[in-house]
Amino acid sequence: MSSYLLKHSSRSLGIKTGLLAPVALACAVAASSSYAAKELLAEHIEDYSASPSSNLPGCDHTTDGLFNEFGDAGGWGRTRWSDNNAWEQDFKSDHLAGGDDGDWSDDADFSYFCGHGNVGLVEFTTNNPGTIFTSTEGRWGDRDVEWVTFDTSMTFRDTGNNVATWYSNGLNRLHLLIGWHDSPLDGDTGGQFADELIDWGFFDGGGDTMKDAWFSGSGGCTDQNGGTTQMIIAEVKSHYNDHLWGEGSVGSDQPNNGTGWKWSHNC
Numbered sequence: 001m002s003s004y005l006l007k008h009s010s011r012s013l014g015i016k017t018g019l020l021a022p023v024a025l026a027c028a029v030a031a032s033s034s035y036a037a038k039e040l041l042a043e044h045i046e047d048y049s050a051s052p053s054s055n056l057p058g059c060d061h062t063t064d065g066l067f068n069e070f071g072d073a074g075g076w077g078r079t080r081w082s083d084n085n086a087w088e089q090d091f092k093s094d095h096l097a098g099g100d101d102g103d104w105s106d107d108a109d110f111s112y113f114c115g116h117g118n119v120g121l122v123e124f125t126t127n128n129p130g131t132i133f134t135s136t137e138g139r140w141g142d143r144d145v146e147w148v149t150f151d152t153s154m155t156f157r158d159t160g161n162n163v164a165t166w167y168s169n170g171l172n173r174l175h176l177l178i179g180w181h182d183s184p185l186d187g188d189t190g191g192q193f194a195d196e197l198i199d200w201g202f203f204d205g206g207g208d209t210m211k212d213a214w215f216s217g218s219g220g221c222t223d224q225n226g227g228t229t230q231m232i233i234a235e236v237k238s239h240y241n242d243h244l245w246g247e248g249s250v251g252s253d254q255p256n257n258g259t260g261w262k263w264s265h266n267c
Contacts, residue, residue, distance in 0.1 A: 065191020187223020
């Protein structure tokens with residue numbers, strides 16, 4: 001059996017607390033993952049009232065959708081944290097002071113965050129250890145994660161050295177960094193992205209590659225204005241054709257060789 005961690009009303013002393021409940025475990029996991037279960041980490045911040053930034057009610061809705069899609073697919077262990085329980089440390093490398101990604105975003109297979117961002121950064125609301133996560137603080141793939149999505153404004157904006165900095169620091173056997181060059185509207189991007197990744201049969205569609213699901217008008221581009229630009233950063237070109245575990249082929253992990261790929265798309 002596997003289990004998922006339900007969000008709890010508080011997190012204290014850097015230790016996560018929550019309720020455990022069993023879910024069914026699918027029998028097959030691809031060989032390139034060294035862990036027995038498929039794991040999702042989903043975090044969002046809707047309430048930015050303690051900061052100058054506006055609230056994002058759509059983040060709550062779309063993270064609900066993504067979390068539920070993975071649950072309905074079966075075989076996924078799921079962890080979710082919201083608002084003041086969504087912490088920078090979950091994404092910050094544990095090789096850096098205050099970071100704990102090895103227990104959270106790098107311990108999952110698919111990690112997702114919805115909230116505010118800006119060029120080269122993601123905004124949190126509590127000092128755990130800080131409120132700003134930057135392009136120099138991610139180091140993913142040395143544990144388990146294949147795909148990290150920041151559903152945040154301009155985090156991967158293709159300006160100056162921003163994309164190169166995310167690539168050179170963030171990809172350490174990570175397959176894809178997925179997100180936005182522009183500022184998306186507060187819509188159902190994450191939930192519909194997950195819906196396109198997961199195949200529910202003949203009438204559903206789904207089962208798409210990461211790239212196609214994120215760039216789809218019925219996926220990551222849901223509720224967006226035409227011309228809003230998305231961004232995906234990859235270690236090798238073939239990782240653009242990755243499917244979610246259980247939905248199709250997944251490329252092998254690759255070390256950072258100093259030459260990555262980027263792919264932008266206008267909704």
